[in-house]
Amino acid sequence: MNSIADVWKNVLDRLRSQLSETTINTWFDEVEVVTMEDSAFVLHCSNSFKKSTIEARFMSHIKAALKDIFSSDLEVKILDDQQLSAYHGVAPDRPGSLLESDAFTFGTYVVGPQNKMAYAAARAVAEKPAEHYNPLFIYGDSGLGKTHLLYAIAHQVRQRQPEARIVYIKGDDFTNELIASIREGKNAEFREKYRQSTLLLVDDIQFIAGKKQTQEEFFHTFNTLYESGRQIVLTSDRPPREMTQLEDRLQTRFEWGLMVDVAPPDFETRLAIIKNKAALLGVQLPDDISSFIAENLTANVRQIEGALNKLLAYRDLLGNQVDGEAVSRAVKDMLKKYNEFVPSxxxxxxxxxxxxxxxxxxxxxxxxxxxxxxxxxxxxxxxxxxxxxxxxxxxxxxxxxxxxxxxxxxxxxxxxxxxxxxxxxxxxxxxxxxxxxx
Ligand SMILES: Nc1ncnc2c1ncn2[C@@H]1O[C@H](COP(=O)(O)OP(=O)(O)OP(=O)(O)O)[C@@H](O)[C@H]1O
Structure with missing residues (x-):
């Protein structure tokens, strides 16, 4: 096999022995291979319905085929459009490199009235882990910078203590890893990874709610770390009390330390974020365009990033022909898309x-x-x-x-x-x- 495309072709050939041609054509026709990293095979699929179906139904087939080919276990990631542009743009996608990346640091985080408590708490934790706020619980809607703060904490702790065992995991991946470890008889390794960490960062912890075995495992992980003075930082889309499916003993533990929220940024903060991100992307934005985006994209920062990425693509496509008017037309198109009607x-x-x-x-x-x-x-x-x-x-x-x-x-x-x-x-x-x- 010469290329990554050959590997994917080989995977599909192996799937054909278990799935019908129609199934493969139906679900995989919009999938393309992006890259292969040390321990992950990365695919892209624009169609979110197909993407989620593959994730729900065919992940194990793909992983088994990859295992046949490489004789080792590989993670499989399927990116949507936004994740793909982040992948090719400023955001590296590998947890290892993300934690070391300069893109998500305290320096690149724009502070405004809606996130200043969360920012200050994250800084305090990064400077003196497990001394003040343990656990630190950051909550708020999607795309408001919670993950960014986790990476920033990791980045700073890593700089001060290169030997620190920092573990970053998403709540649903914690469940997946736990299940896989049980299936493969590697429970001891799983426990060691989490219970020996010096800094545990769990993103979107709300996903463990309602999952009995995961909650049990996380309860013991939490206790071990807490009792031995190791820092835990959790993020969630809501405060512990609103996680109705979360066990009481976890709910109370999550409230032991400090809970801080992040809310959508105000106009000034949005403007500062736009200018910062544009500079990071090497784009020169006229003031009226920056203000135009800041006035119109109000829900979250991920939207703003998406808009900037599109502008960048637009500029690359049209080169010098992009004048102010063309750009504002493009921004208006994007706004129309963001404001798309979502029926109940x-x-x-x-x-x-x-x-x-x-x-x-x-x-x-x-x-x-x-x-x-x-x-x-x-x-x-x-x-x-x-x-x-x-x-x-x-x-x-x-x-x-x-x-x-x-x-x-x-x-x-x-x-x-x-x-x-x-x-x-x-x-x-x-x-x-x-x-x-x-
Ligand atoms: N205050 C900010 N300053 C600079 N960048 C920000 C800020 N807030 C969010 N971002 C950027 O917006 C993007 C989305 O943020 P992030 O992934 O941290 O959101 P999140 O709150 O973790 O969302 P989710 O709950 O969906 O995981 C990231 O690229 C992040 O760098």
């Missing part, structure tokens, strides 16, 4: 009911008449495509069905759309009607 599940169900002439209760219920089942499956499909709801949350909309049932429905709709053009047209029409509701 109830609205989608309302449209489905109208189209199929059935009641909402029937669609959400258990009836198995053919038309009703088609209406229900189509509703699930559209909710998945048009909103950010997870399979589990979609299941909840339909009488607490579990995620495998939802996945099966999505499969059915996809199949039917391919085999029945009239049905595909119907789905398109309902989608247009919902979008026109705006």
């Amino acid at each position: 599940p109830s609205l989608i169900i309302e449209y489905i009911c109208r189209y199929y002439d059935v009641d909402e209760e029937q669609v959400r219920g258990q009836g198995r008449k053919r038309d009703l089942m088609e209406a229900r499956q189509t509703a699930m499909y559209l909710i998945r495509r048009m909103t950010n709801l997870s399979l589990n949350d979609i299941g909840k909309e339909f009488g607490d069905r579990d995620h495998t049932t939802v996945l099966h429905s999505l499969d059915q709709v996809e199949k039917k759309m391919r085999s029945d053009p009239a049905y595909a047209e119907k789905v398109k029409e309902i989608t247009t009607n919902i979008n026109n509701k705006k």
Whole structure:
């Protein structure tokens, strides 16, 4: 095999012995290989539905094929568009290099009224781990810089104590690693990795809530580290009390130290972030364009970064022809995309009911008449495509069905759309009607 593309081709050939050609064509046609790192194979897929299906259903097949080829275990990552541009842009994607990267330090973090407590606490922890705030619990919405602060802490601790055992993990990866370690009989190694760390950084800890075995393992990890004076920093999208599925004993422990929140930045902070990021990307932005972005992209910093990356691509594409007017047109296009209308599940169900002439209760219920089942499956499909709801949350909309049932429905709709053009047209029409509701 000469190239990474050959490796991927070889993986697909191996999948063909277990999966049908149709399955492979359906789910893998938009997947491309990005790179192979020391311990991870990195793919890209723009289609978020296909990406999540592959992650849910075919990850083990891919990993097994890679193991056959390389005789060692490789992680598999599938990047979406945003992650891909971050990968090629300022953000390195390898946890090892991220922790050492200069992109996510205290120096590159812009401080404003909405994050200054979190920033000060993170600095205090990085300067004197386990002395003041243990654990440090940082919470807030997505894209507001929580992960950035974790990396900044790691970066500073690493500079002062190169020998420190710093472990960074995402909450859901902690679960995945735990399961894999049990399956492979490597539980002792798993425990050692976490319980011997001098600094444990867990990003998005909310994902362990509701998972019994993970919570049990994390409880013991927490106690071991805490009792031996090692620093723990956790981030989450909400405070511990709002994690309804989190065990009480963890909830109280998470509140032992300091809890700080990060909120969306105000205009001045957004402007400073834009200028900083533009400088990092080597882009010269006229003041009116910076203000234009800061006025319009208000929800989170990830949006702002996405906008800057697009501007960069736009400039690369058009070179010198990019004048102020062209740039502001591009920014407006991006804003339109960011402000895209996201319908609620109830609205989608309302449209489905109208189209199929059935009641909402029937669609959400258990009836198995053919038309009703088609209406229900189509509703699930559209909710998945048009909103950010997870399979589990979609299941909840339909009488607490579990995620495998939802996945099966999505499969059915996809199949039917391919085999029945009239049905595909119907789905398109309902989608247009919902979008026109705006
Ligand atoms: N105050 C800030 N100054 C500079 N960059 C920031 C700031 N806040 C966020 N960013 C940047 O925005 C991007 C998203 O931030 P980050 O990944 O840290 O968010 P998060 O809160 O961890 O989101 P999630 O909960 O989705 O993981 C990163 O590239 C980060 O560097």
